[in-house]
Amino acid sequence: DGGITQSPKYLFRKEGQNVTLSCEQNLNHDAMYWYRQDPGQGLRLIYYSQIVNDFQKGDIAEGYSVSREKKESFPLTVTSAQKNPTAFYLCASSSQRGSAYEQYFGPGTRLTVT
Amino acid sequence: AQTVTQSQPEMSVQEAETVTLSCTYDTSESDYYLFWYKQPPSRQMILVIRQEAYKQQNATENRFSVNFQKAAKSFSLKISDSQLGDAAMYFCAYRSAQGNEKLTFGTGTRLTIIP
Numbered sequence: 001d002g003g004i005t006q007s008p009k010y011l012f013r014k015e016g017q018n019v020t021l022s023c024e025q026n027l028n029h030d031a032m033y034w035y036r037q038d039p040g041q042g043l044r045l046i047y048y049s050q051i052v053n054d055f056q057k058g059d060i061a062e063g064y065s066v067s068r069e070k071k072e073s074f075p076l077t078v079t080s081a082q083k084n085p086t087a088f089y090l091c092a093s094s095s096q097r098g099s100a101y102e103q104y105f106g107p108g109t110r111l112t113v114t
Numbered sequence: 115a116q117t118v119t120q121s122q123p124e125m126s127v128q129e130a131e132t133v134t135l136s137c138t139y140d141t142s143e144s145d146y147y148l149f150w151y152k153q154p155p156s157r158q159m160i161l162v163i164r165q166e167a168y169k170q171q172n173a174t175e176n177r178f179s180v181n182f183q184k185a186a187k188s189f190s191l192k193i194s195d196s197q198l199g200d201a202a203m204y205f206c207a208y209r210s211a212q213g214n215e216k217l218t219f220g221t222g223t224r225l226t227i228i229p
Contacts, residue, residue, distance in 0.1 A: 031215055042118070042205055042219030043159075050215070058216065090159060094215055101215055102149060105159035 003027065004106035006091050011111045013085075021076045021109045023091030030095060032074035033103065036060060037088040046089075049074055078111065085113045116141045118208050120220035127196045128228050134181075135191045135223045137206030145211035148182065148189045153222070154202040162204070165189065167211070193225075201227045 004025045013019045025032065031050045035043035045058030049068040063082025068074055074093075078085045088110050092103040117140045127133035139148070150162040165173045165182050172180050177194045193200055206220040 033215075033217075040123075040221065042207075042221045043217070044219075045216050048216065088157065092159075101147075101209070102161050102164055103215070103217060104161070105151075108157050 004091060004093055004104060006089075006106040006109050009107065009109060011109055013111070013113050015113055016080045017113075018080060019078050019085075019111065019113075021078065021089055021091075021111070023074045023076065023106060024072055025074075025091075025093045025104075025106075026072060027093055027095070027104065028071070029093035029104075030071070031093060031101075032068070033092040033094075034058075034064075034066065034074070034076045035090045035092065037090060037108075043090060046076065078113075085111060087111060116143075116146075116208050116210070116218045118206050118218050118220040120204075120206055120223050122223045123221070124224045124226070126226040126228055127193075129196055129198060131196055132192060132194045133196055133225065135193075135204050135206075135225065137189045137191070137220055139187050139189065139206070139208050139218075141187070141208065141210075143210055143212070147209045147211060148180075149207040149209070149217070150178070150180070150189075150191045151205045151207060151219075152200075152202045153205065154199075159205075163191065196227050198227050198229065201225060 033048040034046040047066040049055035065077045091106040094101045094103045148165045152160045181190045203222045207217045
């Protein structure tokens, strides 16, 4: 089945450690995105990539880094510089073809940093 | 910058009844897309319905329909014959038709279905 996978579903880290969240898609989509979700807030864009080897900062990129070496993969690293890393992280992808380019989401990763 | 506002943090409806969720947005653009996403307790984001701004006809998907008022910058979601499985957070989202494909989300409305 085509879709987006994120692993792991739950992730626990100690403060000061970097952690990488995985996102893989087999939808042949060109664009991929990372969002952060906090209680009582909508999703906020961290980074996005429209083609391989290229990505742009979103609204809250500080303390995060990404890479896009393959079309299928867009890992997100939460660095120790991110002040409040505990959150729910959602990866999404969309096709450049079609009229509305709706985004399809993965199941998310819940990151807890203590 | 575009903003999306959902002024109803929580709503409830009796099973089989109809409920309308509100969404307003602010933009200076004339061409854009609007979406309603559903997030059930599993936290998987599911696209419910989309509307292209250039289309005057309101979008409909089975029991879900929208009331798109472009001049008023309003985009409400109507759920007819509410079912227990409709219980979720509902997010309204905006996307420009130009430039990057960033989605701007509202803060969501939690919908409870009363049996």
